Amino acid sequence: MSDLVDYQKHGAVGVITINNPPVNALSPGVPEGIYESLQQGMKDDDVKAMVLIGGGRSFIAGADIKHVGAKKSPIAMKWRDEMEMMDKPVVAAIHGFALGGGLESALCAHYRVAVPSAKVGLPEVLIGILPGGGGTQRLPRLVGPKKALDLIVTGRHVPAPEAKDLGIIDDLAPEGDLLNAAVAYAEKIADIRPLPRVGERDEKLQEAKDDPGIFDAMRKKIARKARNQVAPYNCIKCVEAACSMPLREGLARERELFDEIREGEETKALKYAFFAEREATKIPDVPRDTPVTKIESAAVIGAGTMGGGIAMCFANVGIPVKLLEIDQGALDKGIAKIKSNYEVSVKRGSLDAAAVPERMALIEPVLDYDSIGNADIVIEAVFENLDVKKEIFAKLDETMKDGAILASNTSTLDIDAMAAMTKRPGDVIGTHFFSPANVMKLLEVVRGEKTDAATIASSIKLGRALNKVVGVCGNCDGFLANRTRIPFKIEMMALLEEGALPEQVDKVMYDFGYPMGPFAVGDLAGLDISYATRQRRAKEDPEGYRPDPISDALVEEGRLGQKTGAGYFLYKEGDRTPYPDPKVKGIIDAVSRQMGVERREISDEEVLNRLLLSSVNEAAKILEEGIAYRSSDVDVMWLNGFGFPRYRGGLMFWADNTLGVPKVYDTLCEWHEKYGGHWKPSNLIADLAKSGKAFSDV
Ligand SMILES: NC(=O)c1ccc[n+]([C@@H]2O[C@H](COP(=O)([O-])OP(=O)(O)OC[C@H]3O[C@@H](n4cnc5c(N)ncnc54)[C@H](O)[C@@H]3O)[C@@H](O)[C@H]2O)c1
Known part of the structure; x- marks a missing residue:
């Protein structure tokens, strides 16, 4: 037997x-x-x-x-x-x-x-x-x-x-x-x-x-x-x-x-994605048997877009959560938004009406720090401003019980600077949710210089308990997910400036397998938020920021995206289909002229490769810096945070299995010569190309 x-x-x-x-x-x-x-x-x-x-x-x-x-x-x-x-x-x-x-x-x-x-x-x-x-x-x-x-x-x-x-x-x-x-x-x-x-x-x-x-x-x-x-x-x-x-x-x-x-590319990619997600929570210096904090209560600071969504994540799995705001008005607004989100789910048939009061009862609105001191974890989700966040971490250090996890949902700011405001930097960590937080699968866990293994292990476990897919990375500007995504965004605009139109770029990416083209996503999110960020950056860091004259021109004409019926595309009343708009072509042509760029035909292949390879190059730099553990972690983040088609495995899997590193390297070298500085291949790509290795070998 x-x-x-x-x-x-x-x-x-x-x-x-x-x-x-x-x-x-x-x-x-x-x-x-x-x-x-x-x-x-x-x-x-x-x-x-x-x-x-x-x-x-x-x-x-x-x-x-x-x-x-x-x-x-x-x-x-x-x-x-x-x-x-x-x-x-x-x-x-x-x-x-x-x-x-x-x-x-x-x-x-x-x-x-x-x-x-x-x-x-x-x-x-x-x-x-x-x-x-x-x-x-x-x-x-x-x-x-x-x-x-x-x-x-x-x-x-x-x-x-x-x-x-x-x-x-x-x-x-x-x-x-x-x-x-x-x-x-x-x-x-x-x-x-x-x-x-x-x-x-x-x-x-x-x-x-x-x-x-x-x-x-x-x-x-x-x-x-x-x-x-x-x-x-x-x-x-x-x-x-x-x-x-x-x-x-x-x-x-x-x-x-x-x-x-059974042997097809689709199977290979999907199996890879399955194992990549399992692998992503294995952290070399965080052994499996690391003791974890049991999270039975939570607090969230800030009831805005993200804070409200994060509070819903806790309530959805039965963990009571306190939601703290700066004043009663902001608190009422945040709670009302959460309620309306649940009601939309009921209307869509994805949530039982009886569940709404149960979940709302788990979310307690509060205005003072004393009420949250006993929570097992607190997640800060206020405006993206380091000074405000530092002040909050100093307050959390005073009020939170010993052993509580002090987390920030920042998208870009320095976790170590927040940790330095406390006497317990080992308990401080980034838990970066993606918008909408109650929907998106990814939780990017960002470890600071001094974050303890137990804090990392507990945050990973929490992510799983919240039904998220967890990826872990180190502390750098934009962390792993957004930092690899930024070059893609820059290239989107560069393509328009050089000769492409939003409808071409969107069709290429939709056909590749994204649920929506990136410009249609921009219209859905609204163009005004990034406009405001650019305005701020232009003042704060005039040399470091990249201007975006096309998006600026759209916003300045009142084209904020779907909500105003026009953005990169035109929208008809009650119809979310993006229609190409000759006016947008006019705006883009004018920007190209102003920049002295002679517009040219750009092939679909170039559109796809420019968008993805710019990010592949950045991901390779992050791997080189040791901020990411493995190339498959990049894939986990792109699959669950950015809608990359799962049956293509992920950004790095795509690069390994379609072009292969030597071709990636040659293409980057060619573009470095043609388009300049930011295309310089990372050392890692150069080394891999020379030694005949793939990203998956890193
Ligand atoms: N919006 C996104 O797509 C997104 C995605 C990931 C991460 N983030 C990050 O999440 C954080 C919050 O972003 P958001 O989009 O939810 O912002 P938001 O403007 O929608 O909400 C911020 C909320 O924080 C409250 N607040 C401000 N100062 C406070 C204080 N001292 N105490 C308590 N509450 C305070 C404000 O009243 C507001 O309700 C930022 O760090 C942002 O970078 C945002």
């Missing part, structure tokens, strides 16, 4: 337990062990039924992602189909997760029971593949093709109570007593014949015969989001096959469609 699987008799029920921590993935040895146990149960006349259960914290959470696409043993290929066809019933007992190969295994059992906290699903599409173990053939037979399409194409996790309503789960078991409940269930159904085999059912497939348009409707629904991708469409083809072919042929078709994509 494989030591990954254990078999014990509980009266007339054979219990097969998988022990492959942490999540009982179907690694080599697990299917073989289950198969052997099933044979043992079949041979034993005293055994009337069997239970398949996971030891530890989960049922089978999925295939072993490291082995996805690898060649499987003959037993691994056949055990599920054989289990389904056995003539003793098997009950899958689910806690934790039954995902991917885990749910496919459960679908080959004859019955499924689960505890309410369990989650099931077929998330393969999220790593660019499809459920290749029969999931696309059996799930439609169990829940009907429409619901199966929804689950397989989105890859979402389904909570057990919903899975019961859908018919995936036959019965819910009490939390903490799954094994006994499953054995009792197995005893109850042991003699029922014929055995319910999902693969033999076809009544639900009638839905597709009655309404054959469901597949095209699904293709249409995902067209925008899934552009350039293959896996979601192959998932649809599989479900279509389930509805038009007998099971065996459908399974063969599923295999074919799986093989078509």
